[in-house]
Amino acid sequence: MDYQNRAGVRFGGGGVAGYQETNAARRERLRQLALETIDLSKDPYFMKNHLGTFECRLCLTTHANDGSYLAHTQGKKHQTNLARRAAMESRRGAQASTAAQPAAVSQSQIQVRKNIVKIGRPGYKVTKIRDPETGQLGLRFQLKFPDIATNVNPRYRIMSAFEQKVEVPDRNYQYMVIAAEPYESVAFKIDAREIDDSPGRFWTYWDAPTYTIQLFFR
Ligand SMILES: [Zn+2]
Structure with a gap:
């Protein structure tokens, strides 16, 4: 998908902007910023369905547009599910470590650790x-x-x-x-x-x- 050549938003158009309009512009600006920094094509949970809307395959939620999906990925539900999945995968890694291949085991443990999305300091x-x-x-x-x-x-x-x-x-x-x-x-x-x-x-x-x-x- 090409996110670079989307219709942009006019900034600083002058005149008296309504409160609603200002909020919408701000949302759009944040969306553009997120799209510049996050590559959705590398997100394993991001999916466009046959209706043209977007789904989170982790949380089974639907989203009207990619910006709404991005906002969802920063929310508590998605973060909790990510943490849960990471814990599950690390348990699986621990089970695998009882198998008799030390070299392969350490490799899988390293990968598991990479999957944990840190959520800040307590x-x-x-x-x-x-x-x-x-x-x-x-x-x-x-x-x-x-x-x-x-x-x-x-x-x-x-x-x-x-x-x-x-x-x-x-x-x-x-x-x-x-x-x-x-x-x-x-x-x-x-x-x-x-x-x-x-x-x-x-x-x-x-x-x-x-x-x-x-x-x-x-
Ligand atoms: Zn989600």
Whole structure:
């Protein structure tokens, strides 16, 4: 399909434009912009049906025009279905990994990871805490994952300054890294003090959509 040579919209035509007209022009401008940056011919879910309207093969929805389809792909329903499909494919990949061909397996796992569409960073809150009895200082991390993929639990990992590759290593800091697909992983830079791992002093709690991690420094 040729998206380049479509009838354009007149911009800045002068005169008094009505509110409706302005909105329509804005929509059209965004549509043109999206068409320039997104190649629908490479979208496996985009389909033109025999009625000349468009369908999303993932969500089984119909759309009057390609712009409306594009708007749909940015919406919650489509994103949720994409995340669900990615989770399903990653489960399939995990099953395949029990087969006895390590080389082929790692290849398929790499492909699965590419299919995950990241949907941005989670909302978060970090609170400094102090144990009233021991006087120990600590941190409580609370993150919100309302659109986490089905059957996915958030995971954390504490990384030293020398394990991470994002910043110049500084031995005074370590990182609390939290992952929950399809969200982008986030890292919190914290003091490189020893974390108290005695019973009950370090815990995580997943009560969807909120993931909480609490720690005390020794
Ligand atoms: Zn869709």
